[in-house]
Amino acid sequence: MLLRSLQVPKREFEAGTGWTLKPEGACRGEVCVPMSQQVGDTVDVARVADELGMPLIDEKQFGLWALGPASIGSRALATAEAAELRLPDLNGNEFRLSSLRGQKVLLYAWAPY
Amino acid sequence: MWQALRHELHPKGFELVAVGLDTLGGDGCRVFIEAAKPEHPSLIDRHHVLADLFGVINIPSSVWIDERGMIVRPAEAAPAPPRPGDTGRPRVNLPSELPQRFVDIMSEASKIRNDAQAYHAALRDWVDRGAASRFALSPAEVVERSRPRDKAKSLGHAHFALASQLEIDGHHDAAVRHFREAHRLVPESWTFRRQAWSLERVIDGPLARFWQGPDPTHPETWPYAGDWLVDVRREGAENYNEPWRP
Numbered sequence: 457m458l459l460r461s462l463q464v465p466k467r468e469f470e471a472g473t474g475w476t477l478k479p480e481g482a483c484r485g486e487v488c489v490p491m492s493q494q495v496g497d498t499v500d501v502a503r504v505a506d507e508l509g510m511p512l513i514d515e516k517q518f519g520l521w522a523l524g525p526a527s528i529g530s531r532a533l534a535t536a537e538a539a540e541l542r543l544p545d546l547n548g549n550e551f552r553l554s555s556l557r558g559q560k561v562l563l564y565a566w567a568p569y
Numbered sequence: 570m571w572q573a574l575r576h577e578l579h580p581k582g583f584e585l586v587a588v589g590l591d592t593l594g595g596d597g598c599r600v601f602i603e604a605a606k607p608e609h610p611s612l613i614d615r616h617h618v619l620a621d622l623f624g625v626i627n628i629p630s631s632v633w634i635d636e637r638g639m640i641v642r643p644a645e646a647a648p649a650p651p652r653p654g655d656t657g658r659p660r661v662n663l664p665s666e667l668p669q670r671f672v673d674i675m676s677e678a679s680k681i682r683n684d685a686q687a688y689h690a691a692l693r694d695w696v697d698r699g700a701a702s703r704f705a706l707s708p709a710e711v712v713e714r715s716r717p718r719d720k721a722k723s724l725g726h727a728h729f730a731l732a733s734q735l736e737i738d739g740h741h742d743a744a745v746r747h748f749r750e751a752h753r754l755v756p757e758s759w760t761f762r763r764q765a766w767s768l769e770r771v772i773d774g775p776l777a778r779f780w781q782g783p784d785p786t787h788p789e790t791w792p793y794a795g796d797w798l799v800d801v802r803r804e805g806a807e808n809y810n811e812p813w814r815p
Contacts, residue, residue, distance in 0.1 A: 458616060458730045474622050511724040515731055515747075518740060522730040524723030525621040532624025533715035536640045536708035538632070539622040543588065543612040546595050546602055551610050553586065554638065560583045560696055561634040564571065564647060565614075565625045567590045567760065568597045569767030569778040 459521040462501045469499040474539030475508065475526065482508055485537030487528065574650045574689070575609050582636070583696050585609040590617050590628060590760055592733040592768065597778075616733050617760060619644075621726050624716040626758040627810070633695065633705075641695070641705040643715040646810035648685035668772075670782060673798055680806035684813035691815065704815060714814075716757075725754025729761050736768060744768075745792045752794065759809070766796055 457472035466477055475482045477499065481490040491507055501523065505512045511524040528534040541553035541563070553561070575585040587607060589598035594615045602611050619625040623632050624644045631647035634640055691704040699705065706714065732747035748765035755761055766781035769792070782796030801809060 457618075457621070458734050472618075509720060509723075511720060511727050513724070513727050513731065515735065515743065518735060518738065518743065520731055520734055522727040522734075524720075524725070524727035525718070527718040527720055527723045529712065530717060530719055531712055531715045532718045533640065533643060533712050536711040538634045538638050538640050541618070541622060543614050543618070545610065545612055546599055551586075551612055553634070556584050556586070556634075557638055558582070558636050560581075560636060560699075562583070562585050562647075562692070563619075563623065563632040563634060564585055564587045565590055565619050565628050565630045565644075565760075566587060566601075567628045567763065567767075568601050569591070569763055569781070 457523040457525075459501060459523060460519055462521060463498050464501055466495065466497050466499050469501065469504070471540065471542055473508075473510070473523065473525065477504075484526075484528075484539070485535030487534045489528065570649045572605060572607060572609075574692075578693070578696050579609075581696050587611045588614045588619055590614045590619060590625070590764070592616075592736050592764055594737075615737065616730050617764070620729070620758065620760065624718070626716060626755075626760060628760055628763075633692075635699070635705070639708065640711045641700075643706075643711050646682075646684070646688075646813065648683045648688055648810075650689055651685045670780065670785075670798065671776065674779070674781075677798065677801045677806045681809045682807055682812065683810070687815070688813055722755050725751045725758075725761070728754065732765070741768075749793065762793075762795065762800065763797065765793060769793075 470476050475484050477495040479494065481488040482504065489508055491504065495504060502512060505523055508526050509528065510526050512521060514521045526534060538553060542550055544550055571585060587609065589602065591597035592615055594613050598613055626644070627646065629647045630644050632640055632644050633642040695702040695704050728747040729751035732744045732751060735744035735747065751761045752765065763781065767778040770777060771780045771784045782798055783791035
């Protein structure tokens with residue numbers, strides 16, 4: 457996840473990482489990692505990243521940070537529950553994977569190179 | 570090809586969501602999407618969040634997700650449906666004398682393993698039978714089959730995200746440094762490598778992004794440890810895709 461600040465709105469952190477911040481901790485599906493402190497509407501990325509084992513790196517001269525994905529369980533997927541995917545189409549309209557609940561979905565990755 | 574398959578299966582409660590992984594975004598993907606005229610969602614993923622969130626390391630690949638939003642097959646190679654004719658790609662006018670590098674790339678690409686028959690038979694079985702299909706894996710199997718990821722690989726993903734944004738912002742040299750780190754830390758990712766290689770302008774014209782290797786007259790200027798031909802030959806084209814597992 458790419459960041460331009462280390463204090464980000466909770467919903468932005470959740471959309472970028474796939475982890476939902478709940479009273480019981482940071483959760484993906486049935487997997488919850490307890491947090492040492494409650495997270496409010498703004499996420500202190502450095503602290504939460506540390507507790508979730510997400511590496512955080514920076515390019516300070518360009519005002520950029522990047523957060524690696526969690527590696528809970530040493531697998532790309534911590535749970536079989538699909539992460540919410542929010543991506544734009546060619547016209548910039550955001551699409552949400554969750555809008556297709558009730559249908560079977562084949563998520564197909566391709567590239568023009 | 571995918572379009573026809575989607576048309577066939579859509580009435581059975583199936584949808585295809587195509588995601589183009591490209592730092593160049595719509596500039597890179599548009600010509601292909603417009604040629605395909607998709608009726609299904611067709612999205613742009615500039616930072617390869619499909620790698621972060623779903624463990625995608627190669628293209629083309631797929632993730633199967635059921636009606637409740639549960640993954641039933643994690644990222645795996647997704648061969649094109651076995652239909653002759655339309656390739657789904659815009660016709661590129663090949664130069665009359667194709668550079669030897671493209672001849673070599675096409676020769677290697679022709680050796681890449683393709684389990685299209687088995688894959689598409691399994692897909693139709695799942696669409697028809699749902700959870701009763703033996704190709705729909707349990708949640709535990711899905712997690713177990715997803716890519717191994719430790720903190721070093723996760724760090725590689727962070728470098729990739731920085732690299733793609735630096736490239737978008739016009740800081741190419743800084744981007745290269747982070748792409749190189751991503752390649753070192755996540756050596757199994759073809760998408761991380763091919764993305765970076767495709768951003769190096771060695772030749773002009775419609776095939777520029779497929780060159781993916783050094784300039785023969787100035788090989789010392791190539792900024793990466795590998796390139797498409799060197800890496801595919803080293804790892805073996807027949808190993809490019811893992812064999813499809815039922």
